[in-house]
Amino acid sequence: MTKIQLTVDGDTVSDDVEPRMLLVQYLREKLGKTGTVIGCDTSNCGACTVHLDGKSVKSCNVLAVQADGREVTTIEGLATNGELHPVQAAFHECHALQCGFCTPGMIMQSVDLLNDNPNPSEEEIRLGLEGNLCRCTGYHNIVKAVQTAAGGAS
Amino acid sequence: MIPAQFDYVAPTSVDEALAALAERGDDAKVIAGGQSLLPVLRMRLNAPEVVIDIGRIDALRGIRDDGDAIVIGATTTHAEVGASSLVYDNAALVTKAVEHLADAQIRHRGTFGGALAHADPAGDLGAPALALGAQFVIAGTGGTRTVGADEFFVDLFETAIGDGELLTEVRIPKHTGWGAHYEKFVRVAHQWPIVAVAATVKADGGTISEARVGLTNMGSTPLRATAVEQALVGQPATEDAVRQAAAAAAEGTNPPSDLNGDRDYRRHLATVLTRRAVLAAAGG
Numbered sequence: 001m002t003k004i005q006l007t008v009d010g011d012t013v014s015d016d017v018e019p020r021m022l023l024v025q026y027l028r029e030k031l032g033k034t035g036t037v038i039g040c041d042t043s044n045c046g047a048c049t050v051h052l053d054g055k056s057v058k059s060c061n062v063l064a065v066q067a068d069g070r071e072v073t074t075i076e077g078l079a080t081n082g083e084l085h086p087v088q089a090a091f092h093e094c095h096a097l098q099c100g101f102c103t104p105g106m107i108m109q110s111v112d113l114l115n116d117n118p119n120p121s122e123e124e125i126r127l128g129l130e131g132n133l134c135r136c137t138g139y140h141n142i143v144k145a146v147q148t149a150a151g152g153a154s
Numbered sequence: 155m156i157p158a159q160f161d162y163v164a165p166t167s168v169d170e171a172l173a174a175l176a177e178r179g180d181d182a183k184v185i186a187g188g189q190s191l192l193p194v195l196r197m198r199l200n201a202p203e204v205v206i207d208i209g210r211i212d213a214l215r216g217i218r219d220d221g222d223a224i225v226i227g228a229t230t231t232h233a234e235v236g237a238s239s240l241v242y243d244n245a246a247l248v249t250k251a252v253e254h255l256a257d258a259q260i261r262h263r264g265t266f267g268g269a270l271a272h273a274d275p276a277g278d279l280g281a282p283a284l285a286l287g288a289q290f291v292i293a294g295t296g297g298t299r300t301v302g303a304d305e306f307f308v309d310l311f312e313t314a315i316g317d318g319e320l321l322t323e324v325r326i327p328k329h330t331g332w333g334a335h336y337e338k339f340v341r342v343a344h345q346w347p348i349v350a351v352a353a354t355v356k357a358d359g360g361t362i363s364e365a366r367v368g369l370t371n372m373g374s375t376p377l378r379a380t381a382v383e384q385a386l387v388g389q390p391a392t393e394d395a396v397r398q399a400a401a402a403a404a405e406g407t408n409p410p411s412d413l414n415g416d417r418d419y420r421r422h423l424a425t426v427l428t429r430r431a432v433l434a435a436a437g438g
């Protein structure tokens with residue numbers, strides 16, 4: 001067991017974990033933050049995307065011990081005072097989901113994309129989301145949601 | 155799936171890491187960004203007894219100017235390399251290759267040294283490193299040594315890094331003012347190339363004076379297309395001239411046949427992608 005202490009969605013947490021525990025398992029199984037989901041076993045789908053020190057990562061491809069001392073933000077930490085984050089609101093508004101399984105990761109990656117590039121072109125949005133797979137929507141409304149969120153932010 | 159059990163150490167200096175490697179020998183595995191290693195451990199294709207995390211060694215991270223070369227620390231992430239103007243101004247080929255490597259999330263975690271040490275023949279950084287004549291600095295308990303790119307890549311997933319050694323940094327000779335392009339052929343987003351070509355070219359007034367061309371996934375290691383490089387010298391950067399030179403791109407290669415394409419298809423691709431890469435690098 002290895003002791004870790006980190007910040008998750010603004011709260012300091014500390015636990016003894018097996019070194020082999022993945023960050024996504026830690027979030028879901030130890031902290032009950034099941035908003036972050038597991039969609040594949042190959043680090044391809046991006047459903048598990050969270051921010052580590054402000055940068056998007058696939059939490060199924062990071063060990064919990066690698067997050068020791070760092071700051072994690074999950075989909076559950078995006079809203080402030082019950083108010084949806086502009087990207088969450090835009091996904092809702094544009095109907096950017098069907099089954100919703102890819103949505104937490106899509107939103108976390110979209111937020112990261114807009115942090116780097118507040119006014120992305122359609123091409124830049126599609127490239128920026130290339131590590132996130134959606135089996136339902138055909139991506140069209142997801143791209144529209146990111147454009148809407150970008151417009152709203154400027 | 156989750157990995158088998160292992161012990162974990164996170165040294166904060168290269169010496170500590172080397173000591174840990176020396177102590178645990180064959181039972182140990184180094185982790186940098188983990189973007190290649192964790193999938194392997196999760197599928198239980200490997201089960202080391204101890205994992206040595208070099209991600210907390212500050213000395214291994216960063217990019218610096220060292221006169222006639224730029225030096226990239228082994229654990230500098232793909233995202234950091236891609237955003238560096240020092241890299242872009244002096245080795246634009248690296249910037250171009252990193253741009254479409256994997257996806258944004260993987261680029262935030264995966265490291266320059268990790269990708270090169272992993273030595274996947276389909277990896278995007280080997281061909282640019284080879285084309286630019288990179289030098290690999292490798293540390294062991296007995297001291298450090300420097301290995302050229304032509305000796306570094308030994309075979310599939312095999313490099314000159316020995317047991318108990320660490321890749322600490324990669325020195326890339328400056329190619330200031332050279333045009334560059336990485337032409338990557340993929341069928342699916344964020345994946346390894348079926349074939350890719352790394353080209354960097356010095357062109358004066360529309361005439362190519364020097365060229366370096368590296369090939370990805372055309373053999374068990376990255377390869378230099380030396381016949382193309384020689385044929386390009388003194389040629390105008392026109393479609394016809396470059397096509398003729400690029401026809402030699404598959405010479406001396408030994409590409410794999412797999413579900414993405416057979417050997418002959420890859421050999422053909424190499425000539426097409428070389429033409430595109432060189433023309434784009436020359437600004438044509």
Ligand SMILES: Cc1cc2nc3c(=O)[nH]c(=O)nc-3n(C[C@H](O)[C@H](O)[C@H](O)COP(=O)(O)OP(=O)(O)OC[C@H]3O[C@@H](n4cnc5c(N)ncnc54)[C@H](O)[C@@H]3O)c2cc1C
Binds near residue numbers: 042190267
């Ligand atoms: C979905 C997905 C898509 C990808 N797509 C691409 C792609 O298109 N192109 C591409 O090139 N790559 C791709 N990759 C791989 C990516 O580039 C990895 O980041 C990189 O190969 C490994 O870097 P790392 O720092 O994560 O290394 P790790 O996974 O930590 O280590 C990889 C190997 O190198 C060894 N190692 C690491 N650092 C050192 C060191 N300093 N000294 C000695 N040994 C060391 C480790 O022991 C291990 O064996 C992809 C990965 C994923 C998961």
Ligand code: FES
Binds near residue numbers: 037
């Ligand atoms: S669950 Fe992490 S990438 Fe699919």
Ligand code: FES
Binds near residue numbers: 097098101
């Ligand atoms: S909405 Fe179903 S996977 Fe994207």
